[in-house]
Amino acid sequence: MRHAEVTMGRSFALAFDDGDDFVAELNSFCTERGIRQAIIPMFLGGFRQVTLVGMNGPLEDPDAPVWDETVLHTVEAVGAATLAWSPENDALAPHIHVAVGRKDLAAAGSVSHLLRAQVQFIQEMFLQEVLSPQMVRPLCGPHAVPTLGFAPHPETGAL
Numbered sequence: 001m002r003h004a005e006v007t008m009g010r011s012f013a014l015a016f017d018d019g020d021d022f023v024a025e026l027n028s029f030c031t032e033r034g035i036r037q038a039i040i041p042m043f044l045g046g047f048r049q050v051t052l053v054g055m056n057g058p059l060e061d062p063d064a065p066v067w068d069e070t071v072l073h074t075v076e077a078v079g080a081a082t083l084a085w086s087p088e089n090d091a092l093a094p095h096i097h098v099a100v101g102r103k104d105l106a107a108a109g110s111v112s113h114l115l116r117a118q119v120q121f122i123q124e125m126f127l128q129e130v131l132s133p134q135m136v137r138p139l140c141g142p143h144a145v146p147t148l149g150f151a152p153h154p155e156t157g158a159l
Contacts, residue, residue, distance in 0.1 A: 045123035
């Protein structure tokens with residue numbers, strides 16, 4: 001296990017609008033405000049369409065990550081995330097998980113990693129910037145899974 005004491009920065013409340021591209025809007029917001037790392041303790045609302053990591057059928061290798069995508073429509077959602085920096089891509093690397101309930105199937109649920117989503121009606125989020133330590137998400141292990149890590153402070157070497 002890795003760990004680090006964090007120093008928090010600014011806090012924001014965000015309200016996404018109907019039709020917004022959820023991930024693009026989040027990335028834009030962070031870019032405009034210079035946010036390179038944050039925690040999102042929760043978000044909630046609806047998605048017209050959501051793309052999650054998942055597949056329909058048996059896993060070929062239960063110990064390997066799943067990269068397949070599944071698309072669901074008209075769902076209610078609640079989720080959380082961490083935002084860190086990808087050194088390989090020199091870009092923000094959100095790690096967002098969501099629990100969704102399908103409105104057309106008696107709120108039948110799915111839980112997975114969120115890849116893309118289009119807001120339906122409203123999506124509300126609380127975001128807390130992390131000032132230190134530097135949170136990075138390098139590709140790790142035999143499957144090159146983006147994994148949260150903490151970079152030492154450039155001047156002190158401390159986390």
